[in-house]
Amino acid sequence: MNLHTARLRWSSALTVALLLAGCAGNGGGSTPSDSNDSGASSAKAQRIAAMNQVTDHHSYSRPEEARITHLDWDASIDFETRTITGTATYDMETADDAERIVFDTHDLTIQSVMIDGEPAEFALGPDQPFIGRPLTVNIQPGAEQVAIRYTSSPSANALLWVEAQGDRAPFLFTQSQAILARTWIPVQDSPGIRFSYDATVRVPQGLMALMSAENPTAVNPDGEYRFKMAQPIPAYLLALAVGEVEFQSVGDRCAVYATPDLIDKAAFEFAEMEQLLLAAEELYGEYAWDRYDLLILPAAFPFGGMENPRLTFATPTIIAGDRSLVSLVAHELAHSWSGNLVTNATWDDFWLNEGFTVYFEQRIMEAVYGRDVSEMLATLSYQGLVDEVDAISDLNPDDTHLKLHLKGRDPDDGMTAIAYDKGYFFLRLLENTVGRERFDEWLGGYFEEYAFKGMDTERFIAYLDETLLADPADKAAVGLESWIYGPGLPANCPQVSSPRIERVDAILEGWEKDAIVSADLPWNDWVYQERYRFLSNLADDTPAERMADLDAAWGISRTGNNEVLFAWMEQSIRSRYTPTYPRIESFLIEVGRRKFLTPLYRAMKETGQMEMALDIYGKARSGYHSVATGTMDDLLDWK
Ligand code: BES
Numbered sequence: 001m002n003l004h005t006a007r008l009r010w011s012s013a014l015t016v017a018l019l020l021a022g023c024a025g026n027g028g029g030s031t032p033s034d035s036n037d038s039g040a041s042s043a044k045a046q047r048i049a050a051m052n053q054v055t056d057h058h059s060y061s062r063p064e065e066a067r068i069t070h071l072d073w074d075a076s077i078d079f080e081t082r083t084i085t086g087t088a089t090y091d092m093e094t095a096d097d098a099e100r101i102v103f104d105t106h107d108l109t110i111q112s113v114m115i116d117g118e119p120a121e122f123a124l125g126p127d128q129p130f131i132g133r134p135l136t137v138n139i140q141p142g143a144e145q146v147a148i149r150y151t152s153s154p155s156a157n158a159l160l161w162v163e164a165q166g167d168r169a170p171f172l173f174t175q176s177q178a179i180l181a182r183t184w185i186p187v188q189d190s191p192g193i194r195f196s197y198d199a200t201v202r203v204p205q206g207l208m209a210l211m212s213a214e215n216p217t218a219v220n221p222d223g224e225y226r227f228k229m230a231q232p233i234p235a236y237l238l239a240l241a242v243g244e245v246e247f248q249s250v251g252d253r254c255a256v257y258a259t260p261d262l263i264d265k266a267a268f269e270f271a272e273m274e275q276l277l278l279a280a281e282e283l284y285g286e287y288a289w290d291r292y293d294l295l296i297l298p299a300a301f302p303f304g305g306m307e308n309p310r311l312t313f314a315t316p317t318i319i320a321g322d323r324s325l326v327s328l329v330a331h332e333l334a335h336s337w338s339g340n341l342v343t344n345a346t347w348d349d350f351w352l353n354e355g356f357t358v359y360f361e362q363r364i365m366e367a368v369y370g371r372d373v374s375e376m377l378a379t380l381s382y383q384g385l386v387d388e389v390d391a392i393s394d395l396n397p398d399d400t401h402l403k404l405h406l407k408g409r410d411p412d413d414g415m416t417a418i419a420y421d422k423g424y425f426f427l428r429l430l431e432n433t434v435g436r437e438r439f440d441e442w443l444g445g446y447f448e449e450y451a452f453k454g455m456d457t458e459r460f461i462a463y464l465d466e467t468l469l470a471d472p473a474d475k476a477a478v479g480l481e482s483w484i485y486g487p488g489l490p491a492n493c494p495q496v497s498s499p500r501i502e503r504v505d506a507i508l509e510g511w512e513k514d515a516i517v518s519a520d521l522p523w524n525d526w527v528y529q530e531r532y533r534f535l536s537n538l539a540d541d542t543p544a545e546r547m548a549d550l551d552a553a554w555g556i557s558r559t560g561n562n563e564v565l566f567a568w569m570e571q572s573i574r575s576r577y578t579p580t581y582p583r584i585e586s587f588l589i590e591v592g593r594r595k596f597l598t599p600l601y602r603a604m605k606e607t608g609q610m611e612m613a614l615d616i617y618g619k620a621r622s623g624y625h626s627v628a629t630g631t632m633d634d635l636l637d638w639k
């Protein structure tokens with residue numbers, strides 16, 4: 001569909017909305033139109049509008065025909081049956097000749113559909129792997145509202161129902177990114193489609209409900225909560241948590257929510273949140289979401305953090321007791337601009353969310369904690385990237401491109417260090433090429449210009465060409481084609497140097513040769529990044545006696561820092577250092593964070609310890625989220 005037919009087909013209000021909002025349509029097949037007679041700026045607008053007809057292969061919705069603009073959600077949360085029963089009432093915008101509106105669903109039971117208060121015809125299409133079933137509702141021109149009554153499945157992929165245990169209350173949380181929102185609410189589940197929302201949620205008495213919205217700060221005795229998210233968000237940022245949760249303020253705009261056993265520890269650990277927020281605003285512009293709070297979830301949460309607007313969801317494994325793991329909060333906070341404000345239009349453009357966010361995260365860390373800390377993070381990021389390129393280059397070289405092709409695949413496959421760290425180094429290259437001052441001004445301008453809009457890779461390139469890389473010499477120096485559409489790491493990848501990390505490497509070399517004994521390591525002078533570097537680079541065949549004297553000297557197995565503990569556990573598996581094994585088992589049963597599970601189970605697999613892996617996994621699996629079991633089932637060939 002080109003712009004002219006679009007003009008004819010659309011009501012003018014919607015055309016304007018589309019041009020401004022740059023929605024990700026599923027129309028596809030458009031070509032930029034060069035013929036225009038109304039000046040350069042309108043040529044640019046047309047080109048951008050045409051380019052923006054991107055196809056999201058992971059959604060059935062057809063926003064060019066009818067799209068949602070606001071959600072009113074009314075739901076009851078039932079811990080007994082592990083179901084959510086609710087009504088999702090959407091306001092919609094429709095093309096003049098629209099005949100249907102299509103929603104994404106996955107494992108949902110649809111009870112009824114109403115259009116503008118009248119029962120409506122609907123159909124559920126065939127089920128497809130990952131993406132589920134389309135819910136198609138027939139509409140008449142001018143239809144304004146559609147209400148869908150539904151129930152979720154007890155095995156809904158987004159949801160983790162954590163059972164009550166002893167005096168611990170039950171807990172429920174959602175994880176919607178990338179395409180799991182559709183397992184707990186029928187929705188147009190494409191990151192290019194945005195809507196505001198209101199919600200009324202009923203939960204068991206004594207529990208608090210929280211969403212990616214304006215939130216309560218205390219338990220409501222009647223168990224009913226009301227929410228409002230005034231800014232439009234894509235479906236993957238819809239989030240809900242229900243549990244015995246307390247609130248503690250840590251700043252004017254920041255607070256932590258956590259279960260009673262963790263609330264004080266969390267308030268101490270994240271006391272610097274407001275400082276991070278101020279540093280972020282100082283860098284790239286005003287925070288658009290009013291409050292920034294943090295919810296500490298049960299340890300089964302499969303990620304480190306999830307940038308749900310106004311309320312980041314986080315793993316408790318970042319509570320170290322010494323504030324050493326706050327860079328994760330900097331990362332999720334940075335998403336308030338890169339991702340939540342300017343949003344990847346499809347999951348093939350995931351690097352636009354994560355690469356920008358890693359860059360922004362490191363700039364926040366530099367501003368608050370200094371360049372030597374951020375350069376250590378950059379060095380670790382570089383090591384992670386080189387390892388990842390190594391790991392996937394042979395199997396799937398295309399997966400090392402920034403721009404991905406995930407059609408027919410689980411978008412989760414794109415969640416590799418490529419999007420994060422290759423994306424980061426690409427932006428660092430841009431910074432180096434034009435200088436920090438120009439780069440910072442440009443990035444702030446980018447967030448402002450595309451706020452609350454979708455962004456795809458091609459449109460981003462066009463924007464870069466017109467702005468930051470308008471000078472052909474700069475453009476040639478960057479070579480963005482090979483970064484974005486080419487494999488591996490281009491030769492002009494920026495170098496990082498961290499004297500502190502280099503010193504660790506030298507000390508490790510000495511220790512490996514026995515020239516330095518464990519008791520003489522400067523362990524207590526090291527921050528976690530240095531300790532992590534040391535442990536994660538130990539040789540696989542490090543003898544048990546040396547592991548033992550390391551631990552005897554520095555009490556590594558008793559560290560409160562889970563990153564350091566994780567590196568210690570992985571090394572223990574690789575060098576078959578059995579004194580750590582009971583701790584590994586209890587850790588894997590308690591913690592469901594995939595970033596830790598995958599390397600630990602993989603280390604067992606690669607070292608011929610499958611029996612142990614399967615034994616532990618058998619005990620732990622029912623406590624993990626579907627995102628984690630999906631990966632681990634494959635890794636361990638679990639049936
Ligand atoms: N948005 C991601 C998490 C995510 C990505 C969930 C893709 C589902 C699909 C989040 O911002 C993230 O990147 N989390 C990282 C932490 C970060 C410090 C790199 C994580 O959880 O490990």
Ligand code: ZN
Binds near residue numbers: 331335353354357
């Ligand atoms: Zn992220």
